[in-house]
Amino acid sequence: MEGPAAAGPLRAVSRFTWRRPRLVTLGQVSAPVAAFLLVYVAALIALLIQSLWTSDAFTGKVIHSWTLDNFREIADDPYPTIIRRTIAIAAAVTVTCMLLAFPYAYFLVRIASRRLRIALLVATVLPLWVSYLVRVYSWRLLLNPDGAINWWLNKLGLPDQNIAYTNWAMWLVFTYIWFPFMVLPVYAALERVPYSYIEASADLGAKGWTTLRRVILPLAVPGLAAGSIFTFSLTLGDYIAPSLVGGPGSSLIGTVVFENLGLANNLPFAAAFATIPLAIMAVYLALMKRLGAFESL
């Protein structure tokens, strides 16, 4: 049916490769692996090397002599405050996302009909594909003193909110943009809880709350941990939200990196500072691994 029998040389090649699947694999994988090693991994190494160099304070030219000064400078004001603030906001955002996502995921798994569940899952994931920048910006419009939120608050007879350009605004916006990353793993974890466990718990005399606390919640922990990896890591490295909805006291780790590359033109210091979220994430990932996060990704 399909074309003539292959010509001699093609068949020979074919026979040769069929017997040597590893050779074929090597042929297929070598180009992408080489590209990633030569560009991406090499870039990460370049980042580390840059962090050990220094930059001329006046010309901004990078001086190629080895020094740990950049890392020492991290201990100087205001950087420890900024690092603490970033971790605090990342933690607050993570906890808030957990609190919002758990009942929602529970609703999707146990209450919603099949069709509603699918529709809501799509509605939850789709915003991730709406430009991240645009979603941050939309909160600027909402939180604006003349914006929609104050208009509605006034309609309800409530006073204005004044959180635009504060850390509260950053907390709210981060929660908003990373929320879908928390829902998905929590949903997956809850979906795997067999209904018979809940029945067994009820048969053994547990009230609803006890079942929730002693059966469902422990089984959801890996999902919550997996979601927290995203919410935590993404907050640690962000510089867009602080610059759009944050205020003067809202610099985060990402802001420092961003400003040292742009305004201050100090690439080595930016590189050194960028290793902080890497180090924090290494510790965080180790902790979450113990909670079973990786089985839920």
Place this chain on the structure above:
Amino acid sequence: METRATRVGLWAWAVLIFAFLWIPIAVMALYAFNSSNIQSWPIPGFSTKWFSQAWNDEEVRDALWLSFRAGLLATLVALALGSLAAFGLARTRFFGRDAVSFIFVLPIALPGIITGLALNSFFVLWGVSFSLWTIVVGHATFCVVVVYNNVLARLRRTSGSFFEASADLGATGFQTFRYVTFPVVRTAIVAGALLAFALSWDEIVVTYFTAGAQNTLPLLIFGFIRQGQNLPIVNAIALVVIVVSVIPVALAQRLTSDPGVGRG
């Protein structure tokens, strides 16, 4: 076995979450049609003038064109590297296989600022000046994984006996690819490409570090917002950015719901 009160509470919660997710985007979309140039709520009337103003703005058009080219080229690179990697890793086990797949996932596992700054250091170190190509390299790093994941998932869902049957019937490796493998993965490849384009099209975190003085559409908007300039135009462009990224995602969604062959 939830009580009635719990069920009502959970329904209310779900409605609130849905509103939380979508109201900001809906408000943003309404502002794009604001007839006034003052950004206050409620908008006084509807107008499409900002769209034509944006379209006639030289800077906006240049940025649109740059974003479009970068998206297309990054997608092409991602298609080539991502599908090759997926074909290579789908059915084999070898020493270091996990490390290899880890490398491909790394760009989305690490915060974008690290990928961005790393590439920036790399380009500066080698004296590469920023151009369309540096943007493409930056985008390709995280687009590859999308194509890779899609094609890999499809190949894993497809029974290996199809390829063996093809060989048993005397097909060469090329014929098997042409008549069996490619038809099976075709939609997954297209879906991966659509998602890759959607990712590249509105990316900003990495792009900022690899674009130098050039402006992609998101970078242009970011600049406008920070300077508080041209905000009505920003609203209009933002809506366009949303629509252009959501359409490919919706298409990709339909393509990936097409199951693999001979599952088992």
